[in-house]
Amino acid sequence: ETGVTQSPTHLIKTRGQQVTLRCSSQSGHNTVSWYQQALGQGPQFIFQYYREEENGRGNFPPRFSGLQFPNYSSELNVNALELDDSALYLCASSLDAVGGREQYFGPGTRLTVT
Amino acid sequence: DQQVKQNSPSLSVQEGRISILNCDYTNSMFDYFLWYKKYPAEGPTFLISISSIKDKNEDGRFTVFLNKSAKHLSLHIVPSQPGDSAVYFCAASAQSGNTGKLIFGQGTTLQVKP
Numbered sequence: 001e002t003g004v005t006q007s008p009t010h011l012i013k014t015r016g017q018q019v020t021l022r023c024s025s026q027s028g029h030n031t032v033s034w035y036q037q038a039l040g041q042g043p044q045f046i047f048q049y050y051r052e053e054e055n056g057r058g059n060f061p062p063r064f065s066g067l068q069f070p071n072y073s074s075e076l077n078v079n080a081l082e083l084d085d086s087a088l089y090l091c092a093s094s095l096d097a098v099g100g101r102e103q104y105f106g107p108g109t110r111l112t113v114t
Numbered sequence: 115d116q117q118v119k120q121n122s123p124s125l126s127v128q129e130g131r132i133s134i135l136n137c138d139y140t141n142s143m144f145d146y147f148l149w150y151k152k153y154p155a156e157g158p159t160f161l162i163s164i165s166s167i168k169d170k171n172e173d174g175r176f177t178v179f180l181n182k183s184a185k186h187l188s189l190h191i192v193p194s195q196p197g198d199s200a201v202y203f204c205a206a207s208a209q210s211g212n213t214g215k216l217i218f219g220q221g222t223t224l225q226v227k228p
Contacts, residue, residue, distance in 0.1 A: 004157070033215060042118075042203050042218030043158070056215055090157055094214060101214050102148065105157030 004093050004106035012112045018079045021109045025072040025093030032074045037088040086113045117141045118206050120219035133191040135222050137204035144206035149189050152201045194226045
């Protein structure tokens with residue numbers, strides 16, 4: 001059983017640009033959640049996808065969007081990048097969207113916006 | 115509005131002694147709590163969890179205690195080992211919810227000295 005993987009590991013973008021981050025969930029996990037972790041803070045929930053539909057969203061603007069595909073892969077897209085978007089982005093997969101399920105995290109993508 | 119708080123940014127203990135990490139929460143809807151450990155350049159790794167119907171859960175060297183009336187939980191590590199040195203996050207969720215989103219604290223950096 002493979003774990004959760006993310007790509008790329010690091011990314012540097014310029015303010016105003018767009019970025020796509022990718023995640024591959026554990027096989028059989030039909031739920032993926034995305035989190036943003038700023039320096040010195042805990043991860044903050046961005047949104048969750050369950051069976052390819054958005055299933056809950058945190059306090060993030062619409063320029064943060066996502067996709068989930070049938071092959072257990074998913075994407076986080078951020079448009080019109082701002083300096084404050086610089087953070088570690090984590091995806092986490094779980095068996096389903098039931099509250100209380102353990103979530104299995106990938107290593108993250110470190111995004112730097114200059 | 116920080117719903118989950120870890121008020122100690124860091125903790126240093128001697129190898130073999132007990133490590134106690136604390137976490138407070140404000141939302142009474144939370145009924146499932148998890149602890150994650152994070153090493154640098156890796157994603158958070160699930161450690162142990164507890165449901166609100168229990169007040170204690172034990173797994174080897176790790177024990178989590180929950181005091182619902184005080185809205186407080188703690189993680190005890192006995193005996194502490196140098197390999198336990200990492201950032202520890204507590205997280206909370208509402209099992210009655212249909213997203214299972216996790217609300218994280220800010221983290222506590224544990225250093226176990228040989």
